[in-house]
Amino acid sequence: MSGLxxxxxxxxxxxxxxxxxxxxxxxxxxxxxxxxxxxxxxFNEWSHFMGYNPxxxxxxxxxLIAGVIIHFVxxxxxxxxxxxxxxxxxxxxxxSANASWVSRNMIISGLVVLAxxxxxxxxxxxxEMAYKYIEFKPQDPTRYHAETVEKFxxxxxxxxxxxxxxxLALHLWHGFASAFQSMGVNNKYxxxxxxxxxxxxxxxxxxxxxxxxYHHFNPLxx
Amino acid sequence: xxxxDLNGVEEDMSFLEMLDVLNxxxxxxxxxxxxxxxxxxxxxxxxxxxxxxxQPHGPDSRITVCQLHMRSFNDGDSIxxxxxxxxxxxxxxxxxxxxxxxxxxxxxxGYISVNTSGRPVDANAIPIEKDMADKxxxxxxxxxxxxxxxACKNASAMLFTSAKVSQFALLPQGQVEAAERVQNMVRQxxxxxFGNCTNTGACEVECPKGISLENIARMNREYLxxxxxG
Numbered sequence: 001m002s003g004l005x006x007x008x009x010x011x012x013x014x015x016x017x018x019x020x021x022x023x024x025x026x027x028x029x030x031x032x033x034x035x036x037x038x039x040x041x042x043f044n045e046w047s048h049f050m051g052y053n054p055x056x057x058x059x060x061x062x063x064l065i066a067g068v069i070i071h072f073v074x075x076x077x078x079x080x081x082x083x084x085x086x087x088x089x090x091x092x093x094x095x096s097a098n099a100s101w102v103s104r105n106m107i108i109s110g111l112v113v114l115a116x117x118x119x120x121x122x123x124x125x126x127x128e129m130a131y132k133y134i135e136f137k138p139q140d141p142t143r144y145h146a147e148t149v150e151k152f153x154x155x156x157x158x159x160x161x162x163x164x165x166x167x168l169a170l171h172l173w174h175g176f177a178s179a180f181q182s183m184g185v186n187n188k189y190x191x192x193x194x195x196x197x198x199x200x201x202x203x204x205x206x207x208x209x210x211x212x213x214y215h216h217f218n219p220l221x222x
Numbered sequence: 223x224x225x226x227d228l229n230g231v232e233e234d235m236s237f238l239e240m241l242d243v244l245n246x247x248x249x250x251x252x253x254x255x256x257x258x259x260x261x262x263x264x265x266x267x268x269x270x271x272x273x274x275x276x277q278p279h280g281p282d283s284r285i286t287v288c289q290l291h292m293r294s295f296n297d298g299d300s301i302x303x304x305x306x307x308x309x310x311x312x313x314x315x316x317x318x319x320x321x322x323x324x325x326x327x328x329x330x331x332g333y334i335s336v337n338t339s340g341r342p343v344d345a346n347a348i349p350i351e352k353d354m355a356d357k358x359x360x361x362x363x364x365x366x367x368x369x370x371x372x373a374c375k376n377a378s379a380m381l382f383t384s385a386k387v388s389q390f391a392l393l394p395q396g397q398v399e400a401a402e403r404v405q406n407m408v409r410q411x412x413x414x415x416f417g418n419c420t421n422t423g424a425c426e427v428e429c430p431k432g433i434s435l436e437n438i439a440r441m442n443r444e445y446l447x448x449x450x451x452g
Contacts, residue, residue: 007408008378008418009445078418082376085417087309091223092302094276095375098427104375106420178421184443186436 011078016179018071023176023200025064030204037214040145047144051128072114079107102174109171116164123151152215161212165205172201223302226256233293237280238263238270240292257316263288265430268365271372272317273304278369278428286367286430306368308377310414323414324366324382330410331403332386334395348394358392361385363431370425370433376417381425383411384441385433391444401448408445 032050036043050056095104102109127147131137152158176197180186185193228247231240238260245255261269270287274280280290295301303317311319350358362385370381387404390396396403419438426435 007445008380008412008416009408009442010449011418012442013446078420082378082417082420085309085377085415086307088307088313090273090276090304090307092273092276092304093375095424097277097281098373098424099375099422103420103422174421181421181435181439182419182442184439184446186439 011074012182014070014074015078016182018067018074019175019179021067022071023172023179025067026204027200030207033211034207036145036148037211043148044142044144048139048141051132051144052139068117072110075107075110100174102170103178106171106174109167112164112167113171116160116168119157119160123157146220149215149218149220152212153219155216158212158216162209165208165212168208169201169205172205173198176201231292233291235292236263236288237272237274237290237292238288257314257318259318260288265289266365268367271306271319271321271368273306273372275302278306278372279367279430283427284430284432286365286369289430306372308368308371308416310377310379310416311368311371319368321366321368323416324368324379326414327379327383327407327410328366328386331399331406332390334390334399336395345395350393354392357436358389361388361392361433361437364389364429364433365431367430369428369430371416373424373428374417374419375422375424376420378419378425379411379414379416380419380438380441381429381433381435383407384437387441387444388437391440400444401451404441404444405448408441 032043032046035046152161177194180190180193180197226244226248228240228244231243235243238258241256241258248255259269259271261267263270265286265288268286270279272279272287274287274290279285279287280294282290282294305311305313305317305319306321307313307319310323311321313319364382364385366382368382371377371379387407390403391400421435421438423435426433
């Protein structure tokens with residue numbers, strides 16, 4: 001990691017590249033999740049594939065976990081360094097006059113998303129690991145849809161998920177476009193790129209909100 | 223923080239003239255005047271450097287403190303004046319900060335080497351596209367006042383450094399030392415203790431010369447390209 005943190009621009013590039021990777025993952029995650037609403041059988045099929053395919057399990061999953069860790073650790077490093085760069089704070093600082101709240105508070109939206117990830121990992125990833133590697137239960141390609149819908153039965157969990165997705169939207173609103181700037185992309189295509197990132201930042205998290213609410217209000221009847 | 227009550231401030235006074243009036247009153251009363259930086263008083267030199275009500279160079283855009291007038295405030299307003307605050311800009315006294323960190327960044331690479339003996343080629347003999355010349359000139363209009371650092375929540379000096387990198391990177395004369403320049407200037411910028419850029423865009427908004435964020439993206443490209451090529 002020391003090589004990655006040696007210059008301020010290198011640190012930003014690490015944030016941008018890991019961010020791009022996580023954005024790509026998010027789009028893939030959303031695509032699979034959306035099938036839980038429109039095609040439960042497809043959701044079961046794809047979830048089973050993701051859960052048992054060796055390439056996904058032993059190569060892509062560790063890369064994803066590394067991507068998440070690199071992104072938030074580097075986020076903390078940047079925040080601490082940036083804090084130190086102004087030892088004595090202003091008595092009056094009108095940040096809202098020249099920059100959006102979202103861009104100035106990425107650490108807040110990021111921390112909420114990180115806390116959400118802890119819950120999300122507990123809800124699904126830890127459950128999967130226990131199912132496969134601790135309890136050694138047999139493969140069941142039909143269980144995923146029912147398990148997912150049941151997770152959204154409690155109101156508290158649905159509310160936490162919805163609030164977290166809103167903060168994720170705020171994080172993406174600044175972060176996705178910002179990653180292009182960090183990578184040196186600022187040209188005649190920038191207005192179009194920004195428009196795409198803003199649409200992505202709203203549509204994908206709202207889609208996740210829709211899925212959570214849909215399953216909460218449409219419980220399975222046994 | 224010290225509170226001063228000041229009467230007789232005219233709306234046509236510049237902000238620095240208002241401080242002159244304050245200091246004349248303080249001197250007349252036998253008190254120490256408030257130290258502040260100023261020089262040309264016409265927005266060119268980049269010497270004046272005040273944080274006024276939480277914004278560098280005050281509430282108006284595209285101007286320096288010396289171009290700010292008291293008509294931008296209301297009668298009876300309390301105005302909070304602070305020095306630019308950053309670890310790399312230590313306060314010398316009152317409202318004066320040491321901005322020699324910018325000089326050291328410049329010295330690290332903000333120049334081109336030209337032979338001055340023999341048969342130097344006239345710079346005007348090298349044709350340069352109008353678009354490139356304009357972009358280079360716009361970057362070169364940076365007066366190094368430090369408002370970008372003051373406005374940035376991270377006290378980052380990326381806009382200043384990128385302007386100084388860009389003004390050469392866009393011209394053929396700057397290509398010879400391009401890779402070395404960007405690496406040395408970024409290294410010096412980091413050594414000075416400025417923060418990291420998080421692309422909030424506050425620097426661009428507060429810059430009295432309107433230096434664009436495009437310059438930061440260009441510097442990032444130059445730096446990445448120089449690092450990859452080794």
